[in-house]
Amino acid sequence: AGPETVSGPGVNPECFAPWSADTKFFQWEAKEGPYRVAIVNGFVGNTWRIQMIKTAKAYAEDPAIKDKISELKVVSTGTDAPAQLGAIEDFINQGFDAIVTIAVSPDGFDRVIRLADRNNVVLVPFDNVLDTDKVMQVNEDQLTMGRMWAEFALEELKAKGVTSGKILEVRGLPGNSVDRDRSIGINEVFEADGGDWEMVSVVGNWDDGTTQKVVADAIAVHGQFDAVVGQGGSNGVIQALKDAGHPWVPVAGESENGYRKAIAQYSDEGLKGISIGQSPGLVAIAMKAAVSALEGNVMPQLISVPLPVATYKDLEDGKNFWSDLPDNFFTVNEFPPCGVNISGPAIMAQDESDVN
Amino acid sequence: MRISVSNENKPILIASFFIVVILLAGTVYTLSTAGTAPLLSPKYLLQQLQTGSFLGICAAGMMMVILLGHIDLSIPWTLTAAAMTATAVGGEMALPTALAVGIAVGMLNGFGVAFLRIPSMIFTLGVDTVLRGLMVAQTGGFAPQDTATPLMLFLAKDRILGIPVALFVWAAVSVFVIVILTRTGFGRSIYATGSREGAAYLSGIRTRFVTMGAFVMSGLCASVAGVLLAGYSAKAYQGMGNAFLLPAIAAVVLGGTHILGGRGRYIGTLIGAILIVLLNSVLSIMQMPEAGRQIIYGTVIIAMLLVYGRNQRITS
Amino acid sequence: MRQGRLTRWFFQNVGLASALLLFAVLFFSYNMMHPRGFSAAVAVQNANETAAIAFLAMAQTLPVLLGGLDLSVGAVMTLTNCIASELVNGSPAQILLGVVATLLSGAAFGLMNGLIVVYGRIQPIIATLATGAIAIGLALLVRPKPGGAVDGDLGWALTNSVWDFADTYGIAGGGDAWWIRPFADIPVPVIIVLLVTILVWVPFRRSVTGRTVYAIGSAEGAAFMSGLPIDRAKIAAFTLGGFFAACGGLYLAIQTSSGNADIQQAGAYTLNSIAAVVLGGTSLLGGVGSAVGSLIGAGILRVISFYFRILDIDPLLQPLIEGVVLLVAVSFGAIRTLRVKNKLDLFR
Amino acid sequence: MTDAIVEYRGISKYFAGIRALENVDFACKSGTVHAILGENGAGKSTLIKIMSGVFQPDSGEMLLGGKPVSFATPQAANEAGIVCMFQELSLVPDLSVADNISISSPPRRFGLIDRRAQVRRAEELLARVRCEDVDPNAMVRELSLSRRQMVEIAKALGKAPKVLILDEATSALTARDVRTVYDLLAELKDSGVASLFISHRMHEVEALCDTLSVFRNGQHIETFAKGAKSEREIVQLMIGRDVEAQFPPKPKPVAPEELGDPLLKVRGLSWQNRLNGIELTVHRGEIVGLGGLDGQGQKELLLALFGVLRDVEGEVVIGGRKGIPSSPAAAKTAATKVALVPEDRKTEGLMLGMPIADNLLASSFQRISRGPFIDPALSRQAIEDGISRLQIKAGSASDPVMTLSGGNQQKVVIAKWLMIDPDIILLTDPTRGIDVGTKQEIYRLMRDLANQGKAILFYSSDYAELIGCCDRVSVLYSGRIVAEKQGDDITEESLVAASLNIDVEAA
Ligand SMILES: Nc1ncnc2c1ncn2[C@@H]1O[C@H](COP(=O)(O)OP(=O)(O)OP(=O)(O)O)[C@@H](O)[C@H]1O
Ligand SMILES: Nc1ncnc2c1ncn2[C@@H]1O[C@H](COP(=O)(O)OP(=O)(O)OP(=O)(O)O)[C@@H](O)[C@H]1O
Ligand SMILES: [Mg+2]
Numbered sequence A: 001a002g003p004e005t006v007s008g009p010g011v012n013p014e015c016f017a018p019w020s021a022d023t024k025f026f027q028w029e030a031k032e033g034p035y036r037v038a039i040v041n042g043f044v045g046n047t048w049r050i051q052m053i054k055t056a057k058a059y060a061e062d063p064a065i066k067d068k069i070s071e072l073k074v075v076s077t078g079t080d081a082p083a084q085l086g087a088i089e090d091f092i093n094q095g096f097d098a099i100v101t102i103a104v105s106p107d108g109f110d111r112v113i114r115l116a117d118r119n120n121v122v123l124v125p126f127d128n129v130l131d132t133d134k135v136m137q138v139n140e141d142q143l144t145m146g147r148m149w150a151e152f153a154l155e156e157l158k159a160k161g162v163t164s165g166k167i168l169e170v171r172g173l174p175g176n177s178v179d180r181d182r183s184i185g186i187n188e189v190f191e192a193d194g195g196d197w198e199m200v201s202v203v204g205n206w207d208d209g210t211t212q213k214v215v216a217d218a219i220a221v222h223g224q225f226d227a228v229v230g231q232g233g234s235n236g237v238i239q240a241l242k243d244a245g246h247p248w249v250p251v252a253g254e255s256e257n258g259y260r261k262a263i264a265q266y267s268d269e270g271l272k273g274i275s276i277g278q279s280p281g282l283v284a285i286a287m288k289a290a291v292s293a294l295e296g297n298v299m300p301q302l303i304s305v306p307l308p309v310a311t312y313k314d315l316e317d318g319k320n321f322w323s324d325l326p327d328n329f330f331t332v333n334e335f336p337p338c339g340v341n342i343s344g345p346a347i348m349a350q351d352e353s354d355v356n
Numbered sequence B: 001m002r003i004s005v006s007n008e009n010k011p012i013l014i015a016s017f018f019i020v021v022i023l024l025a026g027t028v029y030t031l032s033t034a035g036t037a038p039l040l041s042p043k044y045l046l047q048q049l050q051t052g053s054f055l056g057i058c059a060a061g062m063m064m065v066i067l068l069g070h071i072d073l074s075i076p077w078t079l080t081a082a083a084m085t086a087t088a089v090g091g092e093m094a095l096p097t098a099l100a101v102g103i104a105v106g107m108l109n110g111f112g113v114a115f116l117r118i119p120s121m122i123f124t125l126g127v128d129t130v131l132r133g134l135m136v137a138q139t140g141g142f143a144p145q146d147t148a149t150p151l152m153l154f155l156a157k158d159r160i161l162g163i164p165v166a167l168f169v170w171a172a173v174s175v176f177v178i179v180i181l182t183r184t185g186f187g188r189s190i191y192a193t194g195s196r197e198g199a200a201y202l203s204g205i206r207t208r209f210v211t212m213g214a215f216v217m218s219g220l221c222a223s224v225a226g227v228l229l230a231g232y233s234a235k236a237y238q239g240m241g242n243a244f245l246l247p248a249i250a251a252v253v254l255g256g257t258h259i260l261g262g263r264g265r266y267i268g269t270l271i272g273a274i275l276i277v278l279l280n281s282v283l284s285i286m287q288m289p290e291a292g293r294q295i296i297y298g299t300v301i302i303a304m305l306l307v308y309g310r311n312q313r314i315t316s
Numbered sequence C: 001m002r003q004g005r006l007t008r009w010f011f012q013n014v015g016l017a018s019a020l021l022l023f024a025v026l027f028f029s030y031n032m033m034h035p036r037g038f039s040a041a042v043a044v045q046n047a048n049e050t051a052a053i054a055f056l057a058m059a060q061t062l063p064v065l066l067g068g069l070d071l072s073v074g075a076v077m078t079l080t081n082c083i084a085s086e087l088v089n090g091s092p093a094q095i096l097l098g099v100v101a102t103l104l105s106g107a108a109f110g111l112m113n114g115l116i117v118v119y120g121r122i123q124p125i126i127a128t129l130a131t132g133a134i135a136i137g138l139a140l141l142v143r144p145k146p147g148g149a150v151d152g153d154l155g156w157a158l159t160n161s162v163w164d165f166a167d168t169y170g171i172a173g174g175g176d177a178w179w180i181r182p183f184a185d186i187p188v189p190v191i192i193v194l195l196v197t198i199l200v201w202v203p204f205r206r207s208v209t210g211r212t213v214y215a216i217g218s219a220e221g222a223a224f225m226s227g228l229p230i231d232r233a234k235i236a237a238f239t240l241g242g243f244f245a246a247c248g249g250l251y252l253a254i255q256t257s258s259g260n261a262d263i264q265q266a267g268a269y270t271l272n273s274i275a276a277v278v279l280g281g282t283s284l285l286g287g288v289g290s291a292v293g294s295l296i297g298a299g300i301l302r303v304i305s306f307y308f309r310i311l312d313i314d315p316l317l318q319p320l321i322e323g324v325v326l327l328v329a330v331s332f333g334a335i336r337t338l339r340v341k342n343k344l345d346l347f348r
Numbered sequence D: 001m002t003d004a005i006v007e008y009r010g011i012s013k014y015f016a017g018i019r020a021l022e023n024v025d026f027a028c029k030s031g032t033v034h035a036i037l038g039e040n041g042a043g044k045s046t047l048i049k050i051m052s053g054v055f056q057p058d059s060g061e062m063l064l065g066g067k068p069v070s071f072a073t074p075q076a077a078n079e080a081g082i083v084c085m086f087q088e089l090s091l092v093p094d095l096s097v098a099d100n101i102s103i104s105s106p107p108r109r110f111g112l113i114d115r116r117a118q119v120r121r122a123e124e125l126l127a128r129v130r131c132e133d134v135d136p137n138a139m140v141r142e143l144s145l146s147r148r149q150m151v152e153i154a155k156a157l158g159k160a161p162k163v164l165i166l167d168e169a170t171s172a173l174t175a176r177d178v179r180t181v182y183d184l185l186a187e188l189k190d191s192g193v194a195s196l197f198i199s200h201r202m203h204e205v206e207a208l209c210d211t212l213s214v215f216r217n218g219q220h221i222e223t224f225a226k227g228a229k230s231e232r233e234i235v236q237l238m239i240g241r242d243v244e245a246q247f248p249p250k251p252k253p254v255a256p257e258e259l260g261d262p263l264l265k266v267r268g269l270s271w272q273n274r275l276n277g278i279e280l281t282v283h284r285g286e287i288v289g290l291g292g293l294d295g296q297g298q299k300e301l302l303l304a305l306f307g308v309l310r311d312v313e314g315e316v317v318i319g320g321r322k323g324i325p326s327s328p329a330a331a332k333t334a335a336t337k338v339a340l341v342p343e344d345r346k347t348e349g350l351m352l353g354m355p356i357a358d359n360l361l362a363s364s365f366q367r368i369s370r371g372p373f374i375d376p377a378l379s380r381q382a383i384e385d386g387i388s389r390l391q392i393k394a395g396s397a398s399d400p401v402m403t404l405s406g407g408n409q410q411k412v413v414i415a416k417w418l419m420i421d422p423d424i425i426l427l428t429d430p431t432r433g434i435d436v437g438t439k440q441e442i443y444r445l446m447r448d449l450a451n452q453g454k455a456i457l458f459y460s461s462d463y464a465e466l467i468g469c470c471d472r473v474s475v476l477y478s479g480r481i482v483a484e485k486q487g488d489d490i491t492e493e494s495l496v497a498a499s500l501n502i503d504v505e506a507a
């Protein structure tokens, strides 16, 4: 028996905010804790995922939840759908109570959803979520993220008095739904705007190196852009602009520390930046949601985590970026309404030399 | 069958010709859409060569290994590991550390392939996985420094007389490889071993050390590319080498090196690398969707190899 | 001079025999440690996870036996996965048609590989590197973003035990007929893989064309001089490889009831298929080995990763351990090398 | 010639402009054994490869039983009854003997290969060639070269040929097997089969054939019945000049005490169960032959001395220094340099796809380098020396070595080793597949090298060679030296007797 669809409101709505007004609510039969929780990650081998795993481990030790989790197991299966499905099924077989996962594909989980429901296991996809409303999921709103980037860029351009020109859009991994949603959001806003904007789009795969190269190529070919809206690989955008001697323009991007460092450093020279990112800390909220569901609380089917926005106006060293820490790590990790308070440095700077 | 000089040069000529075709096609595109021809400007070309140097250097190392009839699938994470450890160490020692990582990985590969005689296809794949695991574990343990040192920045980004320093590095690597391949016993031994290892061994060539040497060269080249790439991005990061493996193999093969070893000229690899870089760049400029890009990529490789001339049929 | 049959089989198939042993040991101890070891549920889960890579390992075996490599198997799996996600639904007849069309498209792609290798005389490894890119491109065209709808019943029936299969379609008394009882707990994917092996691989191996594949890998010149049909065998090998890859893609589609043109996944499957073939005792030099070995190799590859789920290992050390285990497993092949007394034997 | 089974009319074949056959008219009749003679590169193999569908002629036509035919593949030729045993064997090493014998048309059941019937068939055919000792289930890889040649003959028989071609297919056979082949060919002849026989061993030709055709430079010179010409005349036809003595004169045997210290001394050498306590000495200036049936450990002995075998036991002293070189690389760089001309030139002696020049230099990079770099002038000089010293017939030194004829390929192997000026030269059947003219050159070369103070250890499967060339002959039997013959004691009878491990004196 899976969750029952009930009517809202759900528990702790500041933290578990329903995605929209018509989001369904789920309720599972309450189980006796503490619970066994498994995290089934896909690919490992970039900083975001590593940070996510570390956050999960750190959060499981957090006093707020420590007593409720008796066992936490984390595996990474690579970009291999059968392996990920297999791992989820294995954990169901092993009798885990909740399974948190970043899906390698937005589809194809029908079987494990069915098995999870049969065995009263709470399955919580987050970050890369599923195209289904049969499971509880946790994510940030990618469409809105795209819109906010574009709106910010337009606002900054208007402030400079620019109403037409060339905008460079840097896209992420082709075929990925996150890439699709963010891009739709971005383009919607520019189209809706009255100005005459020429959009040039290049594919950066969310990878710094690739992004840097394609942005450099685009600059070499198109000369100058009035703003850059990048989905990821933001460090690469900055490097390419810098190397080409491109004047600083409004830039929208992710939440890498290096990118925020650059905004802080160059905003006076014209690098008016906005940084919104997908946080590795989502895992903590997914874990918290899973535990809350196991306790029998009413939960929204789709939980929207607020977008962690920072612009050049509100960057503050040591608070939402760290000038002495590496470029690669992702800055936003705390979600105060949820009681998730694991700051970036706390997990990324376990080595003494990095902590001041 | 007679392999004449012209036959050896054929791939080189055809690949060069194709480079021109790519540039022209790109220019037609930009002329028709924007009315400009930036692809033919020295600025664009130098920039392509600058970023192409990372691939070119990887391909140079890969070629040594392919000449032996082997392959080095560990290049992506050798590159990454070299760059990441170098930036983590930082300072003066960064560059030597990177090179040491490259040499160590090359020796490990060489040991597995030459002494344990495990197929390179599988051993280097294993080494690649191990290196990735090491880098994940390293980042997982603490946050290593990832900022490129000034020397790395200089090598990758600065210009001397308007020419990117990275190009000088690529040129130096190229000269080094050419001298090794054509003018040293080691180089000739690579060809001999790649052509028929048993006969080379019975000729008194220390084939195991030759194999080891080629893998060390490959690791070394990957580490140099890692240093440059870290300098170019101003930092090292997980997965930075992922984009280099298949293009490096393609560059070597499009340059006319025989995938089973024993035959090939370095100039071909050089041109092959430039071809791949320009092809990618032009496709990106044309905003070609991924699907079209992959299909064009595959078709170009097949078409060019068909034009190079088909292999001899084996009858004896 | 003459040895007993078993001894001879063992010495001529050391690779396969040791793979079998390794797999048995690993699989047995995994089940021992698993809280629900030796149960149908665990077997079904293991089988589902292994089916696709097992098919790909079989697909890779044929080009490897020829002395080449097929770097497009993962891409063909992806392409056929996407095709299946479009076609395998609707009425039973439509489903059947979709299945056939998917398998045919994989075989056709394999055929194209074969034609390029034979008539273009391009080395297989490089030809398939290129056609692999083409396959991925086509997959992206078929399915620009993941999704699709594969018949749900079919998905459920084929990814469970025989009992569930019978239950879903209401055959054999919904799975309770006496004659189906002994098989009730066997996972359907195991049966599918075995059926394909017995109906396709075994006859192929026993045909002149199949023998020619071995002969080509062992000594192509000799095979030609012996009057064997070289071209036909090569084309057949690649076509069959494409067919097996399509079996993998089809199963993936049924298992996930969707299609996904995932480039990374395609690459990972290609490399894993090579690893499985090697672990299964097939020589990358060609001429020695079998698809059955590759099935076992695929099993070994998978069972290694099962251990991460039952042992308590730091998640950030898992990739490292996985790499080291793979390296160690393939290094077992070196024992032969160290035993060789005539160094010339090393150079084959 | 109406009764000819195969007939060529004006056949020509060129390889990238090089003439292999030109305007050849040729015919052979059923019920004959027809020898084809000619020096290396005369076009013999090309002739029969056209007949058997490996190559297509550039011009001219071929008739089979009076009807024009052309074969696109060996398969097509087989189906028409033309079966060929090629110079390079056509066995597949990783398949079993039984598989190989029935390779292209196996017995079938339900459309699939019937393995049991296949084994039975193999047993029958192996019995016909008196190789009952060969296990049909053994992999061909496990067999020695001479066994493989016999399996190849069995395989050919199994195809029930109308025309059977043997292209130097008996070059590694020992006396006993050659006799088997003689009998077989006689049998086939009686049943009306035409056999074409290519061999560089004149005595085999003498014994076997009834018609002889001589080729030179791609042209058919003459065909005549056996006995119509003397051996000397035939050789003259083949190589276009007169060959006097085949073997250079031997020096007078020297008394053992005058020889001084041996350059190579072997005591109790054992390896696996293939070598069982070999005792041997070779002095400077000596050519010592290794005789015996094939596969008695001769090749292993040479490989052991060259550092190729692991775990060799026993004592070896080379040039006063104890110990076996650890590898070929060590052997060639030691104070007393050792060189080995291996058994199979195609896989062990040469990098076939590489230029002649690179093959010649493969052992001597140190010699042509200044510092770490190869000196182009030195290397050019070395290549020229090598080519001229052995009179290698090559278009250009940059041609791949596989474009050379077998004999010239063998010369490249020898020339490669002469470049390092070795002290001890180990030769494994160096004249296999080499024409009389070139053989004579090689014999002379060996004697010259010995006279320069080299020590030569020489394995040959041809008794005539051992008798003609060697100062001493040691005969091996199951990994041991069972007899040592010297001077006039080296006779065919004594060698054959020793090979079979029969004590002639005692008998
Ligand atoms: N393929 C090869 N290429 C070059 N040299 C080789 C090769 N194989 C063996 N050697 C040389 O032969 C020497 C001994 O060979 P190898 O290690 O194979 O024999 P071993 O008996 O197992 O080892 P060891 O003699 O060290 O105990 C080595 O030092 C090496 O230099
Ligand atoms: N595949 C080939 N490619 C180029 N040239 C070839 C090829 N095969 C043979 N030749 C050339 O054709 C000529 C005849 O060669 P062929 O092999 O017929 O000689 P042969 O009489 O059999 O010599 P041998 O006694 O050495 O076997 C030689 O000059 C040889 O170099
Ligand atoms: Mg010949």
Ligand SMILES: [Mg+2]
Residues within 6 Å of the ligand: D310, D311, D326
């Ligand atoms: Mg040793």
